[in-house]
Amino acid sequence: MTTPAYLDNAATSFPKPPGVARAVASFLDTSAGNPGRGGHRLAVAASRAVEGARDAVAQLLGADPERTLLGPGCTFWLNTLLQGLLEPGDRVVCSQLEHNAVMRPLRWLEAQRGVIVHSVAAAHPWGVPTPAELRAAVVLAPTKLVVITHASNVTGAVLPVAAITRAVAPVPVIVDAAQSAGSVPIDFAELGVAALACSGHKGLLGPPGVGVLLLDDQLTPPPLLHGGTGSRSESELMPSLLPDALEAGTPNSPGYAGLEASCAWLEERGVAAIQAHENQLLAIAAQGLAGLPDVELIGFDPQQPHTGTLSFRVQGVDNGELALWLDRRHGIQLRPGLHCAPAAHRRLGSFPAGTLRAGFGPFNTVAHAQGLVAAVASFPKRTQAQA
Ligand SMILES: Cc1ncc(COP(=O)(O)O)c(C=O)c1O
Known part of the structure; x- marks a missing residue:
C-alpha cells in the first residue's frame, strides 16, 4: 500500500486551507442575515462578508471589485455571458479544448438561435491553439466573441490568453479560468480579456457553490436571472448598476465567507x-x-x-x-x-x-x-x- x-x-x-470551514461556520453562527436586505445588524454583517469576499477575490485576480461578481459557479457565469451576448446569426470562435460548460451552451445556442460556432483546429499535437491560429479564425468571417479556456481541464496545458487577446483584437475574449484561477498567477487587467469566469471551489480553494465573474469596463452582459436584489425595490425591472444587475436572489453568503478565507490563504502562500x-x-x-x-x-x-x-x-x-x-x-x-x-x-x-x-x-x-x-x-x- x-x-x-x-x-x-x-x-x-x-x-x-485551514480557516475556510471555520469562516463558513462562523458566518452561520454570527452573521447569517440576508445581505443587502434591510439595515439591521445581521443584514449589515452579511453584506460585509459578501463585500469582503468580493474584495479578496478581486485583489487576488487583479480585478476591479466594482466589476467583480459573485454567483453559484463558473457554469452559471459562462451561461450568463454566452446566452446573454450571442444573438441569432452571431459567430463565436473557441478552441478544441473547451469544457462542456462552454460547449453545451454553445451547441444549444447553435440549435436554438442559429449561432455559428467555429472551433479552431490547432496544429499543436495536443490541440493548444496559437494566437495566429485564432487570429486566422476571426478574420475569416465577422466574429462576435472568442471564448477560450485558460487551462485545459484534461491535460493541464495553459493557453497563451494574453497573446491570443492581442491577436484577435478588437474581438472581445471571454476566458474560462475554472482550471487556472488560484493555480496559475492571473492579472485580469494584464490578460486584457473582456470577461473571465471561474469556480470558487477548485484552485481558489473555497467551498462548492461559488463562482466568480470579472468584467472589463466595456462589457456588461444582461442578467441570466431576474429577481430580488434588495435595491431599487420599487421597480419590477432589474437595477442597472453592478453588482446588483447580475446578482438576483439571496446569495450563498456562507460560501463567500469561505472564499474570502481561501483567498487570504492563497495571497499568503502566493x-x-x-x-x-x-x-x-x-x-x-x-x-x-x-x-x-x-x-x-x-x-x-x-x-x-x-x-x-x-x-x-x-x-x-x-x-x-x-x-x-x-x-x-x-x-x-x-x-x-x-x-x-x-x-x-x-x-x-x-x-x-x-x-x-x-x-x-x-x-x-x-x-x-x-x-x-x-x-x-x-x-x-x-x-x-x-x-
Ligand atoms: C475548464 C472548466 N470549465 C468550467 C467548469 C465548470 O465549473 P463549475 O462546475 O464549478 O461551474 C469546469 C469544471 O470542471 C472546468 O474544468
Missing part, C-alpha cells in the same frame, strides 16, 4: 509558489508514469506552461477499473473518463474511453506523486498484460 492521496483537485480541491509546487509533483508523476512501458501520457507537453493536471492511460486497461482499484487498494482518488470535455478528448485521440486524470493540489506531496507511479506500476492486470 502506498500513501493514500486525493488527486482530483481538477474536479474540486480537497482539503480546503499562487506562483503553488504552481511551482504542483508542477514539481506533475514532473515526478509524468516522468515515473512515462517510464512504465505500457503507459501513455496524453497531452503532456513539458514545453507548455501547466497546471498540476496530468492525463494518462494504460494500454489494455479499462480506465474506470484502474481508478476503482487505485481508490480501493491504495486510497488514491483520481478521475477516469471524459471529464465533461468530449471535444478535448476527441482532439487528443482519447475519445470515447477518455483517460485517467491526476490533479495535484497545494496539499499534495512528493510522496503522493511517487505513490501514484508505484501504485500504477503494481496494478495486477497491468503486470499480467506485460507478461
